[in-house]
Every structure is written in C-alpha cells, then in structure tokens.
Amino acid sequence: MSNIIEFTAPPLPHFIMSGLAALPPGGKHPSRKNIGAFDLLVVRKGTLFVGEEGKDYVISEGHALILRPDCHHYAYEGCPDESAHYWLHFQLLGDWKVINEYPVAGQRLIDHESKGFLSPDPFEVTPYSVFLPQFTKLVQPQKMFDTLHELDSLNQSTHMSSARLKQQALFQEIIMLLSASLEAKNNSPQSACAEKAAIYLKAHYREPFSASRLGEAINFHPVYIARCMHNVFGCSPSAYLLRFRIDQAKLLLLQTDWPVERIAEEVGFNQAAYFTSSFTRIEGLAPRKYRQRFSWNRG
Template sequence: MPPVIEFTAPPLPHYILSGSSYMPSGGKHTNRKNIGVFDLLVVVYGCLYVGEGDREYEIKEGHALILRPDNHHYGVTGCTEDTLHHWLHFQILGDWNVIEEEIYQQRQWSCLESQAPGGVSLPAFSTTPYTVQLPQFTQLAQPQKMIDTISELTEMNQHIHLASVRFKQQALFQDVIMLLSASLRAEGPSPQSACAEQAAAYLREHYREPFSAKKLGENTNFHPVYIARCMQKVFGCSPSAYLIRLRIEHAKELLLQTDLPIERIAEEVGFNHAAYFTACFTRIEGLSPRKFRQWFSWNRG
C-alpha cells in the first residue's frame, strides 16, 4: 500500500509553480533525483507509469501521485495512450515525514479510541501545531475540482509578478491540500461529488451548446435541482455559471492562439451575442477580451 506524507503546521505548505504536460503514446516521465521540491501529478486522461525509489505507480485518470523532494523518480515505461496531466511543485517548510498506510490506519484507530467524551481543550492565546496527512498516491474524491483548482493556479502564473496574485495563489493552493487530505479519508466520492463531477464532465463536452437544465438532468440521470445543489457545494457555482467559466477559458485560448475576431470567438465558444460574451469575460477576467489579447500580446513581444 502507498505511504502517507505527514507534516506539521504551521507553517503551511508553499505553492511554487504549476503547469500541464501532454504526452503522446510512447512518451515517458522524466528521470530525476533529489529535485528539492514536492511534485504533485494529477492525470486528466490517459495513464502515467512513474516509479519512485523501489515503488512503481500507474497514475490513471482522476488519480494523483506526490513525488518526494528527496528521492529518485523516473518513468517506468512509455504511455500506452495519449496522456494529459497537471503538475504542481510545492514545498513543506516545516517538519514532515513519511509513514506507511498500515501504521497511519492504526494511529487513526488509536486516536478514536482514546478521544475524550467532552472533546479536547486547547491552551488560550497560543499557537497550537497540528498534523496534516496527505496520501502519496490516491484516487481523488473530487478529481474535476482538483483539475479546475490547479488550472486556475496555472492561469494566475501569467500575473505572478504581482504580489497580490502570489498571495492569492498561496490561499488557493490550500484548497489543493484540502482536496488531497479529503481523498485520504474518503472511501469513495460522495453522492454529491459524483453528481457534480458527472454534470461537469457533460458540460465540458457540450460547452458550445445552449444551456438546458432539463437536458443536463436527462443526460446525467439526476434532477436539475439536485444537480444545481451539488455543483454549488462542490464547485461553488451553478451549472450555468460553471458553463460560462468553461466558455471563457476556451475563449482565452482562442484570443491568445488565433487572430479570430472577437465576434467569431464568442460564437466558437457558445455565446449567441458578442456583447454578452464581452460582458461575461470582463466580469470574470477584469478586462475586456480585446484588452486581454492586447495586454498579453504586448507582454510576449
């Protein structure tokens, strides 16, 4: 069974950098030793075959692996299919150690058995350290939420020269830690998470189509009201708002990678009216599509 990474906080883990990597069939993970930072790998689709020390892992869709900063990791074999994964480098500035999962489970049972009926009181006016456990290898309880969070962190790297953005990244990165920690405790996705993930997957595949709560419900076999409640809990927004976010993300790619006019881009990502597209884009990104394209073209030049 894969081990558990345990650390003491404060201080909290520190986000460094993130990105995504596409590997065609036959592509192989990098061979590296003692890189000095933790490397989180989250597979979107396909499968990565990665080894660390004497352990080998198959990181399938919706799974995550944390590579340690003090170990040797390498590609076991090439991908057997096209594979996309997100990577995220972070550092734990305080104490941390690795424990085998069997020992972790025994400790959890011991804590439950020894817990006082009235709870535990902490000393006032003092900082009380606590421990956090992360699974080194896991099937994520909320894979799409993890993917969305890392994607948002990566997108923010374009403004990393701003102190306010770096501060926001550190706060958002704690959601990644929470999602990993929750996956260690979860026996499987909750019904709400499963519903939200299934609805999000449908919207990602059909983001160009007009939104229909009824059609979404029919294709996921959940009542539209239940879907909305689940997506609000898991993603913090309604299905229609999630769809707009998806369209804006695709629009940003087209703005930066093509010379298509704004009106055509709006149509390509599913907006019927360019004015509504511009209003949604400006509200979410803080600047218009035209200024977004100009700003990044100028900075790249």
C-alpha cells in the same frame, strides 16, 4: 496500501510552481533525483507510468501521485496514448515524515486529556498533523482539475502580490482535496458514529446529557456509541461533553465579565460548585484563577 506523507502545521505547505504537460504516445515523465521539492502529478487524460525508489505506479485519469524531494523518480514505460497531466511543485517548511498506515482517529488528535480541546493558553497556536496520500484515486477529480486550472491561469500574473496570494489559497484547496481522498478511503463505521455523536454533543452541550436521547438522535445504540467514542476519542460521550463544556466556559471567562455562576449555567451545568470542581480538575486551577491569569487591573 500506498505510503502516507504526514506533516505538522503550522507552517502550512508552500506552493512553488505548476503547469499542465501534454505527452504524445510513448512520451515519458522526466527522471530526476533529489530535486529538493515535492512534485504532485495529477493525470487529467491518459496514463503515466512513474516509479520512485523501486516502487512503480500506474497513474491513470483522476489519480494523483506525490513524488518525494529526497528520492529518485523515473518513467519506467511510455504513455500508450496521448496524455495530459498537471504537475505542481511544493515545499514543506516544517517537519514531515512518511508512514505506512493511516492512524486511527484517536491517534490523529491532540492529547485532549492533558490539554483539553483548547490550549491552556487560548491565544497559543497549537500544531496539528495533516496526512496526504502519496498515491490516490481522487474523490473529487473534477474539482481538483478546476482548481489546478485556476491556479495555472495566474502564472502570467505572479509579478503581482495579489496573484501569488491567490495561488497560495488555491494550493491549500488542493491540499484539502488530497487529504479528503485519504480520509474517505479510511473512514471506518466506528469513526463515522463517533463523529456524528461529537457533532450532536457540541450542538446540544447546554442541555442535560442523556445517552438514550443521543442514541435516538444519531440512530445508534448508546452502548455502541460509547464504544466508538472511546476507540476514536479515548473517552465516553459524557466525558467528551464535559471537556467541551469546560472549553466553552474558558472562552466565556475571557470574553465576558459574567460571574462564574452564570457561566456555569450557560455551558450546561446545573450546579456552580460542580462546575468549579470539574474545571479545577481538568485545567488545574479554579475558574476565577483562570480568569485572573488574563486580567489586567488598572492600578
């Protein structure tokens, strides 16, 4: 399996420049060393033969390769036929690293046990990891080609801030397309089951929990669902639902003046006392105390 580039956002990756290169038969991608920026190659036609630090890649139509900024890359063979490829330079301004294996879903998530699904401070920016395949067959190659073409069409207007901003937005779409190719390749049946269960629980969080109703809704046995959610999210369906309800309650505590009893009912708790004890156990303070942290009383 190809290496995976993992980076932490924010900050988001930053687009530098791009273009479309055509090569005749025998043409080669230039050899360079430590250029200081990532180089994305997306082949639209033909084949490129590019190596990096002793590892050789055959990049055919609909495939993409990311060359690292800290390595030596080179062409080890000329194109057999006419070829055309998009190139794009970008920079990661935050932390990044190269890993050999795509983490399981549970390892890609923030530690919900200690922080909940939301940050303790609802206005704090919570970092997250993004994973990009260094070499991949694109899941949506035509959409990638169209996005790169639109991005390149703005190169003549980069003296305008609006064009630069549009290029950055298009580049984020390219990052998402690359990430989607990696996820599609590594999405296991257990992950798919757990994701379906999570979507159902979030849509029906106000309703009483029923393992059998959940199983019927997503067409999996409740025991299998519980196993999948534990492997992916590190908790049972009921625990996942409880944490989601608490996070919805946190939003209502900040956005409304409703009494705690009404909020408990709104997020699916039958008893306000159970809501308060659950909230206190997970957040470390009672609902009223949580609200007071963000209240301003006019004196």
